[in-house]
Amino acid sequence: MTVPTALPIVQAPMAGGPSTPELAAAVAGAGAFGFVAGGYLTPDVLRDELDRTRALTSDPIGVNLFVPGSRAPDPAAIGAYAARLRPLAEELGAELGEPRWEDDGFDAKIDVLVSAGIHTASFTFGCPAPEIIARLRAAGVRVVVTVTDVGEAEIAAGAGADGFVVQGAEAGGHQGTFDPARRNETPLAAALDSIASVGLPMIATGGITTAGDARAALDAGAVAVQIGTALLCTPEARTSVPYRRALLDRTYEDTVITRAFTGRWARGLANPFAVEHSDAPGGYPEVHHLTRPLRAAATAAGNPDVPNLWAGTGWTAITAEPAADVVRRIGADL
Structure with missing residues (x-):
């Protein structure tokens, strides 16, 4: 091929x-x-x-x-993760999503x-x-x-x-x-x-x-x-405005591999959410649905510290x- x-x-x-x-x-x-x-x-x-x-x-x-894939191996761990995220949800004025499989x-x-x-x-x-x-x-x-x-x-x-x-x-x-x-x-x-x-x-x-x-x-x-x-x-x-700014302004110093956003390992800019919750439990798409409203609310507010900002290691060459x-x-x- x-x-x-x-x-x-x-x-x-x-x-x-x-x-x-x-x-x-x-x-x-x-x-x-x-x-x-x-x-x-x-x-x-x-x-x-x-x-x-x-x-x-x-x-x-x-x-x-x-x-x-398969359903999340440890639903209780996802429940505990939701409890950790609840204060952030309140701060953003958002509701946590339902951690559902599909x-x-x-x-x-x-x-x-x-x-x-x-x-x-x-x-x-x-x-x-x-x-x-x-x-x-x-x-x-x-x-x-x-x-x-x-x-x-x-x-x-x-x-x-x-x-x-x-x-x-x-x-x-x-x-x-x-x-x-x-x-x-x-x-x-x-x-x-x-x-x-x-x-x-x-x-x-x-x-x-x-x-x-x-x-x-x-x-x-x-x-x-x-x-x-x-x-x-x-x-x-269709990259969001805060995502673009974070990339072009070099807002964060590096990338990190994390499960914070979706319950699947992924590489993105090392913003606070990615780093602080890198030990998030496995479970895709359950964790994706759980955190999605937080990421959407932060993006709408122009806050790059919470959304997933996927980027590879060559990101500093972006134009x-x-x-x-x-x-x-x-x-x-x-």
């Missing part, structure tokens, strides 16, 4: 806000591969997002979905993808069942699975995947580990080296924000690179230029 674009660059699907049809179209127009982020969307909204993207570009596009409309979204005429479906948080992959491939859809180690890659290959998104520990946002309790500490270069033995094409992601980063990943065996953090402050992204310019800069000489 190769990326069907002039440049070996893929736009990361950044669910929950930053990804937009305009971003996917701008990336595609610059010669790279655009993605629609299907996570958190209802099946009907996903179809609308695809229609809007198709109205903006006729280039090949992809869609990313979250593979449903499958994010997974099966209905698969139905959408089968009939949508997309080029690629990518998956994170696990590997879809072989029959789902076979159904998508029968509809002409290529399937790639986010993996972080060779064991996950072997599972995905055995299920019929066409390739991998190999995610290093440098990546911003959620870690794609199949086991949500396992924190990924493997750098991208090491992950590419070990997963190459499985023998399927690899798209590299994690900390790639410059042309040098992209060249290093391709030289390490990737067929393409996936960029997300580099696109967060483009005008086409506020248009998406096409970012793609061309990273794709220089590839």
Whole structure:
């Protein structure tokens, strides 16, 4: 499997806000591969997002979905976490959310993808069942699975995947580990080296924000690179104002891997909430639903100390230029 674009660059699907049809179209127009982020969307909204993207570009596009996981292993721990967060909720004038499990409309979204005429479906948080992959491939859809180690890659290959998104520990946002309790500490270069033995094409992601980063990943065996953090402050992204300011103003000194926001390990800027609650219990999406009203209230108030501000380790290279310019800069000489 190769990326069907002039440049070996893929736009990361950044669910929950930053990804937009305009971003996917701008990336595609610059010669790279655009993605629609299907996570958190209802099946009907996903179809609308695809229609809007198709109205903006006729280039090949992809869609990313979250593979449903198991219910939280320790509901009592989530209850105790809620009690810790209650004073903050009162301070923000918000109610804590219900820590509920759901499958994010997974099966209905698969139905959408089968009939949508997309080029690629990518998956994170696990590997879809072989029959789902076979159904998508029968509809002409290529399937790639986010993996972080060779064991996950072997599972995905055995299920019929066409390739991998190999995610290093440098990546911003959620870690794609199949086991949500396992924190990924493997750098991208090491992950590419070990997963190459499985023998399927690899798209590299994690900390790639410059042309040098992209060249290093391709030289390490990737067929393409996936960029997300580099696109967060483009005008086409739906990144919130406090999120943009925190990135561009260097409000926080570093990034941190934390479970504070969603109950799944994820990398973001080291704001007070991420740091103070890094020991939050596991349980996705229960913790995500619990903290979501707090994050929304803080964002609405322009307060960057509470929301998740996903960012990879290369975040200090972020600029506020248009998406096409970012793609061309990273794709220089590839």
